[in-house]
Amino acid sequence: MTHSSQPWAQDHQGLPPLGDGKYNRRLGLVTVVATFGGLLFGYDTGVLNGALSFMMVDPALTGGAAELTAAQVGLITSTLLAGAAIGAAVGGKLSDRYGRRKLIIALAVVFFVAATGCVLAPNYAALLVFRFLLGLAVGGASVTVPVYLGEVAPFERRGSLVSRN
Numbered sequence: 001m002t003h004s005s006q007p008w009a010q011d012h013q014g015l016p017p018l019g020d021g022k023y024n025r026r027l028g029l030v031t032v033v034a035t036f037g038g039l040l041f042g043y044d045t046g047v048l049n050g051a052l053s054f055m056m057v058d059p060a061l062t063g064g065a066a067e068l069t070a071a072q073v074g075l076i077t078s079t080l081l082a083g084a085a086i087g088a089a090v091g092g093k094l095s096d097r098y099g100r101r102k103l104i105i106a107l108a109v110v111f112f113v114a115a116t117g118c119v120l121a122p123n124y125a126a127l128l129v130f131r132f133l134l135g136l137a138v139g140g141a142s143v144t145v146p147v148y149l150g151e152v153a154p155f156e157r158r159g160s161l162v163s164r165n
Contacts, residue, residue, distance in 0.1 A: 083135020
């Protein structure tokens with residue numbers, strides 16, 4: 001198959017090269033900011049590993065017991081993932097209804113509030129609620145950010161920008 005027989009090549013033959021203009025720099029900034037959702041997904045799932053040993057003996061979380069039970073530790077760990085599954089299932093519909101940019105901004109607020117809540121959780125139940133909210137933000141970002149990047153990226157850079165997430 002020759003280059004000219006590909007339908008997409010004919011549609012974009014007359015476009016100038018992208019170059020190093022303002023748009024290209026702004027696109028780089030938008031990509032970095034938007035892909036923080038992917039970074040936070042890995043961080044929020046992985047950071048718990050280092051914190052669990054301290055959480056297991058925290059009097060506020062144990063409710064007076066010597067330490068958290070295995071079931072409680074499992075719930076703390078899995079609550080974020082359950083929230084992420086629900087956030088991913090609902091995130092696409094919300095981004096279609098309200099717009100991807102607005103949803104990404106709202107998810108950033110949820111990330112901040114939920115992460116702060118996890119740090120300052122006064123008891124076990126509050127920690128579970130904030131971990132679940134964090135999961136909703138993680139799941140919503142994981143479906144919304146790649147689509148948003150695909151929409152704002154020029155066709156010759158779309159694959160590399162979307163895959164950064």
